[in-house]
Every structure is written in C-alpha cells, then in structure tokens.
Amino acid sequence: MSCPQCFSGHKNPDTPKGRVEKIHGLSTYIAEPAEGTPVKGIVIIVPDAFGWEFVNNRILADHYASAGDFRVYLPDFMNGCAAPVWMMESMGILTGPGHMLSKPYHLVCTAYSFITFLTLNRGSVTWPRITSFFKAVRENEGASLPIGTAGFCWGGKHVVNLADDAIKPSNSRPLVDAVFTAHPSNLAIPGEIEKVVKPISLAVGDKDFVLNLKGVEDIKKIWAGKPDVDTEVKIYEGAGHGFGARADPNTKEAVRQAGEAETQAVDWFKKQFTKVVY
Numbered sequence: 001m002s003c004p005q006c007f008s009g010h011k012n013p014d015t016p017k018g019r020v021e022k023i024h025g026l027s028t029y030i031a032e033p034a035e036g037t038p039v040k041g042i043v044i045i046v047p048d049a050f051g052w053e054f055v056n057n058r059i060l061a062d063h064y065a066s067a068g069d070f071r072v073y074l075p076d077f078m079n080g081c082a083a084p085v086w087m088m089e090s091m092g093i094l095t096g097p098g099h100m101l102s103k104p105y106h107l108v109c110t111a112y113s114f115i116t117f118l119t120l121n122r123g124s125v126t127w128p129r130i131t132s133f134f135k136a137v138r139e140n141e142g143a144s145l146p147i148g149t150a151g152f153c154w155g156g157k158h159v160v161n162l163a164d165d166a167i168k169p170s171n172s173r174p175l176v177d178a179v180f181t182a183h184p185s186n187l188a189i190p191g192e193i194e195k196v197v198k199p200i201s202l203a204v205g206d207k208d209f210v211l212n213l214k215g216v217e218d219i220k221k222i223w224a225g226k227p228d229v230d231t232e233v234k235i236y237e238g239a240g241h242g243f244g245a246r247a248d249p250n251t252k253e254a255v256r257q258a259g260e261a262e263t264q265a266v267d268w269f270k271k272q273f274t275k276v277v278y
Contacts, residue, residue: 008091008242040070052075131162138173150181161192200229
C-alpha cells in the first residue's frame with residue numbers, strides 16, 4: 001500500500017541523456033559513464049510510483065552513472081502501469097488552497113488512478129518480476145561486477161527486501177552487494193528490517209509522514225543490533241516524503257537536499273563496491 005504523499009511532488013525540467021533497450025525481457029532506461037571510462041559496478045533503480053519513464057527517475061540514473069562511473073538500469077518493473085505524472089498536479093490541487101470547484105473532479109481522477117496503480121502493482125505481481133530481473137543481471141553482465149540497488153518510495157520496500165539475501169541466482173552469488181533507499185513506503189517494522197543482512201543506507205526526511213521519526217528510530221535500533229551488517233541512516237531536516245526523487249526544482253533548499261541524497265547513494269555504492277571481488 002502507498003499513501004497520497006507517494007503521488008505528490010515536482011517534475012524536473014532537465015532532459016535525460018541515456019538510452020532505452022530491452023534488457024532481460026523488460027524495457028529499460030540505461031545510463032552509463034563517459035565513453036572510455038571503466039564501469040565500477042551496476043546500479044539497478046527500483047523507482048517510485050511514477051516508474052521508469054518519469055523524467056526525474058531517468059535524470060537520477062544519469063547522475064549516478066556520471067558521478068559514480070556506474071552502469072545504471074532503470075527497468076519497467078510496472079509493466080507499463082506506472083502512476084500517471086498528472087497525479088502530482090492533482091495532488092497539489094487537492095491539498096492546496098483554492099480550486100474548490102475543480103477539487104471533486106481531481107479527487108475522482110486521483111482516486112481511480114490510485115486504486116488502479118495499487119491493484120496492478122501489488123507485491124505478488126511485481127516482486128517476481130523484480131527478482132527475475134536481478135537474477136538475470138547477476139547471472140550475465142553482473143557475474144563479475146558489484147551490483148547495487150536504489151529504491152524510492154514504492155521501490156524502497158522492494159530493495160529493503162532484496163537486502164535479506166534470501167534469493168540466490170544460479171551462480172550462488174548475492175542478488176545485490178549494496179542497497180540504498182530514500183523515503184521508502186509501507187515497510188514492515190520490525191519484520192522486514194530485521195531480515196536485512198546486506199549493506200544498506202537509508203535517507204529520510206524528518207517531515208516524512210510515511211516513514212515517521214519513530215519508525216526511523218526503530219530501524220536504527222534494530223540495525224544497531226547487527227554489528228556485522230554495514231548500515232547508515234541519514235535524516236534530512238525539513239524534508240518530506242519524496243524529497244530524493246521529486247524535489248521542487250524552484251526551491252533552493254529542496255534541490256540541495258535532493259543533491260545530498262544523490263551523493264549519499266553514490267558514496268555508499270563506491271564504498272561498498274570496493275569491498276566486492278568476484
């Protein structure tokens with residue numbers, strides 16, 4: 001389950017620079033480092049509700065690739081059923097002042113799309129699709145490279161579950177070597193948090209009502225009891241849900257925090273990838 005905050009935010013005005021290919025059965029946006037630069041690892045993004053075509057998610061992939069020298073995959077894990085981008089505008093109208101005459105219209109449209117998204121992207125449908133893709137990458141181009149994953153909002157729950165290292169591909173290597181998640185939604189605490197055994201980094205705002213500060217403190221306590229697992233939690237003051245993927249490009253503080261979350265992810269993958277030898 002997601003909440004209305006998972007469908008709010010802002011669109012990035014920049015233009016993505018990567019390419020689209022069919023990878024292991026899924027349409028995938030691919031971003032790579034500059035030509036001639038050795039690839040240090042593969043990062044697979046499990047995006048927010050707006051999916052693989054959302055410009056913000058593609059630009060994020062571009063930034064990871066250029067800053068970390070990673071090959072970045074942003075697959076269509078939602079099989080063409082991502083939330084429509086217009087929902088962000090509708091959510092802004094519903095939660096903002098004015099627009100009283102148009103609010104019923106936006107409420108009906110948003111409710112319909114909200115229910116449709118949740119139905120078509122329920123865990124029993126998307127989890128097998130996600131794990132199949134990760135297995136294929138590990139068994140093929142990622143057999144001798146570190147693999148990291150970054151998950152946002154809807155995707156955050158999935159990458160936390162990938163950190164339990166419960167699924168093994170045919171070469172018996174882990175699906176992922178490192179995990180980063182920003183403002184994940186619908187986490188089962190303590191259940192899913194206790195199962196984490198792979199290095200994991202969390203970015204969350206102190207104004208996030210999806211994963212609130214009590215939940216964050218619970219996570220920190222659980223991970224503190226796992227001395228053999230490399231973990232980190234960074235709290236961004238004043239940031240709300242979605243800040244790492246859907247920051248307001250016209251707000252200086254929001255842009256700064258989104259950039260810091262990007263740096264947190266890239267630095268985390270760099271640190272963890274240096275420990276991996278296959």
